[in-house]
Amino acid sequence: MMAGLGDRSVIPFQAYTGDDPYLFVSFSHADKGEVYPELLRLHNKGYRIWYDEGITPGKDWMEVIPHAIEKSSFFILFTSPNIIGSKYISREITYAIEIDKPFLAIFLEETTLPSKLKFQINVYQHLFKYELSLVEYNQKLMEVLPEATLDENIAKKPDIDPFAVLFDVALEVFDSGDHATAIMMFQRIVKLDPSNINAWINLSIAYSEQKWHQEAIEAARKAVELDQENPRAWMALGIAYFNKERSNVEAINAFRKALSFNSLRISxxxxxxxxxxxxxxxxxxxxxxxxxxxxxxxxxxxxxxxxxxxxxxxxxxxxxxxxxxxxxxxxxxxx
Missing domain, CATH: 1.25.40.10 (Tetratricopeptide repeat domain)
Known part of the structure; x- marks a missing residue:
């Protein structure tokens, strides 16, 4: 972003590196906008998690990954069409199965797997996340995950606001330049919390950066609908119109509305x-x-x-x- 999450400049939390039981998570980095919020949520519940952001720079991938799988207590595969053809994910799956690691495949979307991959994972537990409500998904997932991977000290702490954590990470992702991933994260926030005005504002700005002008306008309009006295919502609407050709009058009107509020920062x-x-x-x-x-x-x-x-x-x-x-x-x- 334009060192992106795939370049390890922004990660939701540090991967677990201790000796207690933990979850090993395998996924395609093309799905990080969907996977990172899930990892954050589990992390905030107290689960110890290792994922490949835990590789120390300079370490040999072929040494670190097998060792992390061996030490783990449970293997989670986030499944989507993006994992198909990935030799790295294929190796992780194959090795986890070879050493008889407890295994869960979480399908993020409907996916037609190649015969070999389907044969490999078909006998293991599956969760079709895209078919379940959030409550149903959480309930089924908690039933499957081993309690030993849960850190009781963290779990006993007051609940952390998942929206606040995800929002902070989405902002970091946006600031580092990966606007496409930031969009996926902000989309998830507004889907789960449609009244989150700051998420709508930042979603609009991220859309504008991607030149998705109509989407930017619609997100900013939603922010304005939620709070017509919010100058940043009007700024986002002005920017969205400004970036769309032949929308100068709408842009000027939105900016002037933003300027009518004394709370608008000088910058x-x-x-x-x-x-x-x-x-x-x-x-x-x-x-x-x-x-x-x-x-x-x-x-x-x-x-x-x-x-x-x-x-x-x-x-x-x-x-x-x-x-x-x-x-x-x-x-x-x-x-």
Whole structure:
């Protein structure tokens, strides 16, 4: 992101490395947006979990993985079409079966397995998560997982808010650049908690980063519906419209609504004014564009790029001396 989760820059928690019983988890990294929330939830319940983020840099994968499977008390395979063809997951499955490790396959979605893989895991327990309600899934999963892998000290602590933990990880994922995975995480949060306005806001922003403009607009609208007095919801809606072609008027209106709230942070006010300036420029409204850039400069007089934007707008309507002065100011500020 653009070191992504697959690049190990962001992980939900450190994999277990002790000598007590633990769960070994195998999955495709293409499914991390679905799997990481599950691992977080189990981790917060007190389960000891090893997954391949537990490989210390420099260690030999062919040595670490078999050793981790051997020491584990239970093998979980998160199953989806993404595991098909993965030689690494195939080796993990084969080895777990060879040493007769207790085994559970959790199907994240309907998956047609190749004959060999189907033959390997068909005799073991299965959970079809996509067919079950969250309550049913949790109940069945808790019945299967060995109690020995549960850390009683952690389990006795007050419950950790799973939404808060997942939200924090989703933000880290987003900040590191993996917007596609962040989208999957925020989608999961709003599915489980449709009133989570911050998740809707960040889902909209993540959609915007992926250029999924209509989805971004719809998520931001949902945030605004939940709280019309939330300036960040209006900012998200403004950004979503701003990134969609021919939506300048809607973008400007949303940004102006955000600016009407005193609680909007100064950095966000500057961003809103600059985007208003650019949206006005796209519509050829140069006077309004100049006015907006001047407001952005008031928010942060030392931002050289705002001065350069102002310079270009002034130049377009023939105010060349003012344009040159603004340009020099921007250059002096190190733009």
């Amino acid at each position: 966000e006010r500057k961003e809103a004014w600059r985007k208003i300036g650019y949206a006005c420029k796209r519509d050829g409204n140069w006077d309004d564009s100049i006015d907006a850039y001047k407001h952005a400069i008031k928010c942060d007089p030392d931002d050289g790029s705002s001065w350069l934007y102002l310079s270009r707008a002034l130049e377009m309507i023939g105010r060349k001396q003012e344009a040159m002065a603004a340009y020099r100011k921007g250059v002096d500020l190190g733009w």
